[in-house]
Amino acid sequence: MPHTSVDDHAALVAAMLAPALMPRPETVPLDDALDRVTASAVASPVDLPLFRNSQMDGYAVVAADLATLPVTLPIAGEIAARPSDPLPLLPGSAVRIMTGGVMPRGADAVVPVEDTTVDGNHVTITRPRSAGDFVRNPGSDIHRGDRLLPGGLRLASRHLAALAAAGLTTIDVVARVTVAVITTGSELVPPGVEPVLGQVFDSNGTALAAAVRAAGGVVTFRTHVLDDRDAMLAALHRATAADVILTSGGISMGDYEVVRETLEPFGARVGHVAMQPGGPQATAVFEGTPVICFPGNPVSTQLSFEVFVAPLLREVAGLPAAVRRWRPLTAGTASMAGKRQFLRGRADAEGRVTLVAGPGSHLVAGLAASTVLVIVPEQVTELAAGDSVETWEL
Template identity: 40%
Template structure:
């Protein structure tokens, strides 16, 4: 059995980005760039108007009022750039090319019209309302560095670079195996004597997707060794990471590790000195990683958050350390002394601070749903009072 920090170090050592692949821009949201994204051209490609209005030469507005004939019209998308003869103006719209010779755009709100004449009576103000060619970016500029998670703002920049596909880190393929004779599909448990709803795999799958995974399957399995081994073999052929819930302790039907043993399981760690979640284990079979989580819902979700989340994030090309960003917060309720194992209490954010939940049972699901953070308690730590500081992690 190893301590928490040693287990995290082993997880982070395996949390390396998977190979890259090319995906269409349409499907790139939330993926991680594998290479710098450089612009194919300037933006804008030519000087364009930032407003609806009239392009003019400053010399033609030296004396006001001025009446200038409208020589041309420039809408957004006009391919050619017109020339503005002296003594005239051009009607332009937002994004339209600024005619050669124009010094500024006068906004339409302060310009009158008399047929084909534009009437300028008030000074236009200091702003030119012209976006210069290349003022946003130039061809070859890096718009997004490698490692960027492509959120909705980054997707706009990627599209503006005029690329149809992006090189991104391949999403880790995850298969989740939920083990236990007592488990039934939600919606059927009450009709099945002796069963309980299988809930853990749904939460594990949601967390994995949130961290960048492609969840290929969730499979509910009975505690039958032959069935479990066949399911393990299939999962390993499909996935980069297999997550097993339940069967991680030392009971007569705890087969989570033994189902992988005939397939060449190499254990990286077998237990961690934490509460809840001591039976959590981690290993490798060939090119796939295997993470075993306890069966109790709170234990499973706490260990998934502490170990699976950074592992998946790292495989997906994200920063795994960002998923372990502990911060200090002030306690708004006291905490009891910690036992001999490092403990991660579930807590809620209250009045600008944090308070531990009254219910800390590893099987609870109602309390699990209202927890905002994990509160880290070192082995043998004394009790803490209101106003003391504790380390917390978003949960």
């Protein structure tokens, strides 16, 4: 796959991952459903409200008794917001009622307490009310069997409130994509270990796992492998329990390229994509599980994930796509012909973008200081201050 275009490689990765990313349902408790995506439409199992109740603290009355105002009525009882059978209300009387209380039989309106004065066991009402005022009828919000939520909806707290109000305790959602992350290289040591000369910290494991979670996936397996084919093979066998396997490092054309050497016998496609950083790319299928292989330089790894995998995971998870905007450059820059550049930049409050650090694939601090990627097309070699460029928000 030498010098494949970015778009062609993206299409290849999307096609490879399509079977693994097919939405499938799983049932989760409401407490675990925030930000999940409904697998199908949800019908309300009940009428809401569940019963006829008061919308206000006040007095339940027969509206016809208020034809002439002011009117003074005897208070025939009191209803709190708690389980109770409906009290009967005789015409010519009122019942004190709290918000949410069961409306008495025969009452058809509620007079808010602020529109009344009380003297002993009598209430005087000064404002007219019509039948139905401040009364919540069953089904006035939603009827049993009506659609409460659509399928394909990313659940927010307001949606969970509706589900709980309807008495539901679980919800069928789209299962999260499970991802295995394998970093490679005998030169890597975990953060926190004192490195010797020639060793570097493994930032890719942390970064890829976090990026997967941010894109709505779940990391179910994560490991680091030295440049040893047997160890790599063992890690791949364990990783196949996930829907997708991501690797970093070990796919260049030099020696000690453990991912390439392990996966090529299984039909891996290894080559270069016309992009910088992130040129070396590979794909494979191992025991039926798609393997997407990124280069090992940390910026290349992170940008490769953002370009080729993150959009696919975000779509399955119901997350919005990364924001893409055109912004003017604050200063000019040169670009390599024939390669799509993914430069790093910071957007300011005026909508302009300033390039951060350089194009090197090892500049992790520069990437951390960035807020956007600046996309320079393959055919563009020079950009001047003020030129408009496409940016992807990070």
